[in-house]
Amino acid sequence: MLLNRRTFAIAVLGLCTLLSIVRNFTSQAGQVTSTLLIGGSKIDVTIESGEMELSQTELLHWAQSAAEAVATYYGRYPVPRLQLRIIPVGGSGVRHGQTFGYDGGLIKIRVGKQTEAREVANDWMLTHEMVHLSFPSVADEHHWIEEGIAVYVEPIARIQAKQMSGEQMWADLVRDMPKGLPQEGDEGMDHTHTWGRTYWGGALFCFVADVEIRKQTHNRKGLQDALRGILDAGGNITHDWELTEAFKIGDRATGTTVLSEQYAKWKDKPAHVDLASMWKELGIAAEGKSVRLREDAPLAGVRLAITAPAASKKTDLEISPTAVFAGRASAASRPRS
Template structure:
C-alpha cells in the first residue's frame, strides 16, 4: 500500500493551525513507532537499505526477518537492475499476532527517499515469511514516481504485477505458480457493469488488479511489437534511470512517454489513451491461450510450450 506525503502534510498543517501550536513531540506519523531496538544496513550495489526494528518481540528473532527483507530487496534489484533509492524499512512487531500483517510505503520521509513500514506478528513462522508477498510489493513501490490520486491504480497495479515476476527472476518462485495466480486473479481487474475508465473507477479490484491487467497487456503488446526484444521491464528501468522514483511527483503521461522511448514503441501512451476514460474488457481466455497458460487438474496450470506466444510468456519472467 502506498501513501502520499503531500496529503499528510496538508492535514498536519491544518491540525497545527487550528490548535495554534507546533506539532506535539509524541505525534505519530510515517517513521514513528516508538524507540528503535536494532538497526541494520543492507548494501545493494550503489544503494543501501537501512532496516530498523521497533521495540517488541519476534519469536523467529530479527535475523530471519532481516533475511526476508534482503530477499525482497534483491528481487527489486533483479527486476530494475539496481535498487531505486536510498531507503529505510521499519519493522514493527505486533504482540500476540502472526503473519506479515500490513505494509505501507512513502516517498521523502525524514530524509529518506523511500520509507516502508511493515507490521509483523510476534508469532510469525518461517513458512509465513516464505509465503509473504507484501515485503517485495512494498519495495517495488519505490521504483515509480508518485502519481496524482486518479492514477493511483498504476502505482498499485505495477507492484501487483512486478512483485511475482521479480521473484521468479531470482528463483524464489516458479513460473507455473505465478501464471496460475495471474489466471486466477486477473479477472478481478476487469470492469464491472457501470464502471468507467481506469482513471475514474477506484474500486479495490480496478485499482490493484485493473492496474496489474494494464501492465500485463502492455508487456505482451511491447513484446509483440519488438519481436520479444523489449518488454515492460525495459520501460520501467528507463523510468527509474530518469529519476522516476517514489520521492518525485510526476504525471502519468510523463512516465509513460519515457517508457515508450525506451522500448521504441507507443504502446504505453496508446493503451493509456484507450483505457483512461472508457471501460476496456480484455479477452483473457484468448490471451492465456496465446501465451500457453492452460488450466490443468486440481487447479494447477500447465505451461504449453507449443503455444503461439509461449516465447513472450517466457520472456516476461526470464532473468536479465
C-alpha cells in the first residue's frame, strides 16, 4: 500500500460544525494507520495488511461517513478517542463488527478483500458499531438495550446525515420489527435472550419509547434527546452503569418518565405492541417491499420528527442543566466487575 503523507479536505456537517480530517499515515508491520478528527474526537483507523480492492481512501471515506452519521445524531462523537481496526478477510462485503469499551473504545470490523466501493457506501454495520460507543455498558441481562439502540438509531443517524432515505428505513422497520415481538414463553426483556428479542425486541423498545415521548411532549422531545442526555452525562461504552440510572437520566432530558416506566413494564413480562396500529397512526402503509408515507395520518408529524435532521432540534441548551445533575448521579453508580 502507498504510504505517502496526505491531507484530505474538510467535511462540514451542517450546523453541527463537526470537522473530519484525515491527518496522517504511518506504517507498522505492514499496517496502515491514519487519524480521522471528528469534532474534538480522534479515530485511529488501522488497516491491517492484506491486498484489497478498496483503496485506503475509500476505506477512510467509509469510516468517516459512519462517524459523521453518529456524530450528527448525538451532536458529537461518543468517545474522545477510538481505535478502529479494519481486518481484510476473504470474499466480499462488510462481515463482522465488534465493539469494545476498553482503551477508550475499540472497534474491529472485517471487510472482504473483494468488497467494492458501492458495497461500503450502503453499509450499515460500521454505523451500528459506532452507535454502541454512545451508551454505557450495562449488566449482561440488559444486553437487549445495547443492541436495540444500535439497531434503531443506526438508520436514523444515516438519514439525518443524508446517507439514506426515510422511506427505506420505514420499509425495513415494517419488515423487521415483528421479529422483536414476544413469542410463546417470553419472560420479558431481561430474561428472554433470543436473537429476535435482543436485537429487534430492543429496537422495538426504543421505537415504542420514541413515539411515546413524542406524544407526551407534543413532539418537542424524542428518544434522541434522551440518548443525548445519557451521553452528555458521561454514559459512553467505557463506563459501567445501572440501566435504571441511565433511563432516569434519559427521562430527565425529555421531562418524562417514559423510559423508566416502559422498562418496569417490559423487563419481566412480554409486553404487547400493536404494530399494525402504530404504522397506521404514523402514516406508514406497506406496498409490497416498499412503503407509502401518508401526511394526513394522526401521528405523521411524529414520524417526520423521528428522522428530522438534528440541526433543527433545539436540544443542547435545554440538556445542559441535566448533564450537570447526571454527572453526579453517574459517579454513584455501581461499576461492573
